[in-house]
Amino acid sequence: MVKTASQIFGELTFSRKVMKEKLSKEVYTKLAATLDGVAPLDETIASDVAHAMKEWAIENGATHFTHWFQPQRGGTAEKHDAFLSYGKDGEMIERFSAKQLIQSEPDASSFPSGGIRSTFEARGYTAWDPTSSAFLLEAGNTKTLVIPTVYLSWTGEVLDLKTPLLRSMKALTDSAIKLQKLLGNTVKKMKVYGGPEQEYFLVSKELYDSRPDLRITGRTLFGAAPAKGQQLEDHYFGSIKDKVMMFMEDFDTELYRHGIPSKTRHNEVSPNQFEIAPLYEEVNLSIDHNLQLMEIIRRVADRHGMVAILYEKPFAGVNGSGKHFNWSLGDDSGTNYLEPDDSPIKNINFLLTLGAILLGVNKFGGLLRAAVADAGNDHRLGANEAPPAIMSVYLGEYLAGLMDEIEGIGNKVNEKSLAHINLGVKNLPKVAKDTSDRNRTSPVAFTGNKFEFRAVGSSQNCSEAATTLNLIVAYGYDEIAKRLSAKKGQNINEKAILVMKDVLKETKPVRFEGNNYSEAWHKEAAKRGLPNAKNTPDALDLMLEKETVELFEKYGVLSKRELHSKVEIKLDAYIKIKDVELKAGLNIARTLILPAVLDQILALGDAVKSTSKTSAMAADLKGASALYADIKDAIKNLEKTIVVCEKEENLEKKAKLYAKNGANALADLRASVDKAETLVADGFWPMAKYQELLTIL
Numbered sequence: 286m287v288k289t290a291s292q293i294f295g296e297l298t299f300s301r302k303v304m305k306e307k308l309s310k311e312v313y314t315k316l317a318a319t320l321d322g323v324a325p326l327d328e329t330i331a332s333d334v335a336h337a338m339k340e341w342a343i344e345n346g347a348t349h350f351t352h353w354f355q356p357q358r359g360g361t362a363e364k365h366d367a368f369l370s371y372g373k374d375g376e377m378i379e380r381f382s383a384k385q386l387i388q389s390e391p392d393a394s395s396f397p398s399g400g401i402r403s404t405f406e407a408r409g410y411t412a413w414d415p416t417s418s419a420f421l422l423e424a425g426n427t428k429t430l431v432i433p434t435v436y437l438s439w440t441g442e443v444l445d446l447k448t449p450l451l452r453s454m455k456a457l458t459d460s461a462i463k464l465q466k467l468l469g470n471t472v473k474k475m476k477v478y479g480g481p482e483q484e485y486f487l488v489s490k491e492l493y494d495s496r497p498d499l500r501i502t503g504r505t506l507f508g509a510a511p512a513k514g515q516q517l518e519d520h521y522f523g524s525i526k527d528k529v530m531m532f533m534e535d536f537d538t539e540l541y542r543h544g545i546p547s548k549t550r551h552n553e554v555s556p557n558q559f560e561i562a563p564l565y566e567e568v569n570l571s572i573d574h575n576l577q578l579m580e581i582i583r584r585v586a587d588r589h590g591m592v593a594i595l596y597e598k599p600f601a602g603v604n605g606s607g608k609h610f611n612w613s614l615g616d617d618s619g620t621n622y623l624e625p626d627d628s629p630i631k632n633i634n635f636l637l638t639l640g641a642i643l644l645g646v647n648k649f650g651g652l653l654r655a656a657v658a659d660a661g662n663d664h665r666l667g668a669n670e671a672p673p674a675i676m677s678v679y680l681g682e683y684l685a686g687l688m689d690e691i692e693g694i695g696n697k698v699n700e701k702s703l704a705h706i707n708l709g710v711k712n713l714p715k716v717a718k719d720t721s722d723r724n725r726t727s728p729v730a731f732t733g734n735k736f737e738f739r740a741v742g743s744s745q746n747c748s749e750a751a752t753t754l755n756l757i758v759a760y761g762y763d764e765i766a767k768r769l770s771a772k773k774g775q776n777i778n779e780k781a782i783l784v785m786k787d788v789l790k791e792t793k794p795v796r797f798e799g800n801n802y803s804e805a806w807h808k809e810a811a812k813r814g815l816p817n818a819k820n821t822p823d824a825l826d827l828m829l830e831k832e833t834v835e836l837f838e839k840y841g842v843l844s845k846r847e848l849h850s851k852v853e854i855k856l857d858a859y860i861k862i863k864d865v866e867l868k869a870g871l872n873i874a875r876t877l878i879l880p881a882v883l884d885q886i887l888a889l890g891d892a893v894k895s896t897s898k899t900s901a902m903a904a905d906l907k908g909a910s911a912l913y914a915d916i917k918d919a920i921k922n923l924e925k926t927i928v929v930c931e932k933e934e935n936l937e938k939k940a941k942l943y944a945k946n947g948a949n950a951l952a953d954l955r956a957s958v959d960k961a962e963t964l965v966a967d968g969f970w971p972m973a974k975y976q977e978l979l980t981i982l
């Protein structure tokens with residue numbers, strides 16, 4: 286009998302159901318308090334938890350365990366250790382101790398540290414994050430117990446992306462609870478929720494293997510535009526091909542087994558592009574699940590003779606891929622602070638949460654841009670297919686109108702105006718379907734009961750985006766609390782509306798309801814003083830501004846030293862990625878493209894010998910020879926550019942050289958190569974073309 290999704294859901298996770306079965310009631314109660322964020326981990330229960338985890342893992346075929354962490358280089362990392370150990374009499378037994386569960390010491394010497402430690406200082410420590418479920422990693426018949434962890438240097442400084450996220454969650458919830466107390470609400474615990482929608486491409490593995498640029502860099506460095514790309518708009522939400530549907534079914538099954546709540550699947554805009562969206566979860570778990578998803582999709586695609594491409598812009602001329610990161614927060618009563626309600630006080634909460642977000646984006650929009658900056662996302666942001674590099678907030682026509690009404694009230698608020706505002710907010714759910722989804726061009730958009738941050742790249746870890754959102758909203762909440770405390774009067778609701786009025790006036794520059802792709806908006810944004818960092822080096826400059834450093838330090842998320850380290854790591858990664866791209870393009874042009882053009886020249890030469898020197902073939906020969914010379918010239922220019930980039934010793938200057946000179950030199954080479962692709966015979970061309978890559982599955 287075929288099992289349903291709910292029957293297999295979480296069978297590979299050390300879930301609460303398993304914990305209840307394997308642990309005593311007393312131990313489970315203490316662990317559940319930690320999982321619920323009510324109490325810190327009671328280390329006296331660690332031995333019992335470790336034993337139960339080991340027994341469950343071994344029962345399910347596991348032989349090893351690993352601490353799974355998120356280094357700043359991107360992706361995830363793991364080192365596998367066997368459960369095997371010596372017993373008292375020297376016999377071999379399976380053992381997993383409390384110490385092994387709570388902490389491990391992987392070699393940190395080869396992970397980027399941004400100058401925090403010397404190469405010879407190899408100590409790095411992983412520490413168990415009990416709020417994210419342990420799970421089993423499958424590879425063929427092999428299973429490994431995977432324990433999500435944070436990763437720190439031996440001095441306690443941050444080496445990963447999860448630690449800042451967890452710190453930012455605490456900062457936000459502390460600020461939110463402080464504001465709630467000021468409003469007269471009793472709230473013990475806040476929850477931050479996330480839901481990353483994942484876009485990806487599928488291509489034939491056989492065709493993928495013919496593309497060294499895709500294999501080495503994740504994107505096509507060359508490729509002439511196909512006759513049929515996405516211009517007919519027939520792929521978006523179109524009928525899913527049988528082969529793709531079989532892959533999606535297999536993919537969903539694996540996600541369900543890992544306890545990942547996959548909800549929606551569909552064709553995306555570009556040919557062979559698709560999207561998967563989950564149910565929303567607490568943000569830390571949702572991000573860990575997305576990281577698992579990115580590994581699972583590659584394995585499942587391979588089983589189906591396909592390759593899943595998560596790079597932001599693998600193909601020029603068609604839409605790239607991103608993650609729409611859905612973010613919201615609420616409290617232990619189940620209230621979502623971004624969802625209007627019948628209760629006036631809850632609607633005040635809703636309005637003040639909007640205000641906090643507006644204040645945060647208005648002051649730290651540059652930081653939000655920097656959080657999603659990397660070499661892959663540079664190809665996508667601002668390319669008229671994804672949000673621009675300018676950070677702005679979209680509220681929707683109805684909500685924007687309501688904000689205008691609040692902004693326009695006088696210096697006093699009476700019961701009538703309060704009732705009118707409350708009614709307007711209550712009406713929002715009725716019209717949200719029509720008002721919240723009209724602008725797909727905005728980077729930060731209100732979508733009914735959450736905000737959608739649309740600038741995250743498809744290959745990125747959402748931790749950095751979530752950390753930044755948490756931080757800037759914590760700032761917004763604290764700013765609102767300070768202003769509320771300073772306002773005269775007794776009625777907290779009236780004071781809140783007057784504070785909101787001031788906030789709306791102050792944040793006008795960052796509120797925009799129009800077309801973010803338009804040139805008019807770029808000019809208008811410049812007038813408003815909004816930052817527009819078009820590449821990663823420029824964006825990272827914004828991360829080190831004085832107020833940004835103070836923000837991270839104030840909330841205890843990253844020290845000044847750790848923040849500088851993060852920027853250095855990001856710059857170094859950017860330089861290395863661009864260097865690999867330039868050298869891969871150079872090598873492909875020399876060893877594959879030039880020989881293909883030469884074959885065409887030789888074939889045309891033989892043909893001309895048997896005809897007239899004035900024939901059409903003679904003209905083709907002359908054109909092919911000129912194209913060969915153009916490619917040679919572009920190769921020489923790229924070679925010189927690489928030398929110039931490599932000689933620069935200053936990290937920031939070097940990154941900017943690669944961003945401008947390197948990109949231009951590669952673009953010049955691409956122009957000649959792509960022209961050659963349209964003229965050289967198919968039999969001579971050495972790589973799969975766009976038309977094949979984007980249609981054949």
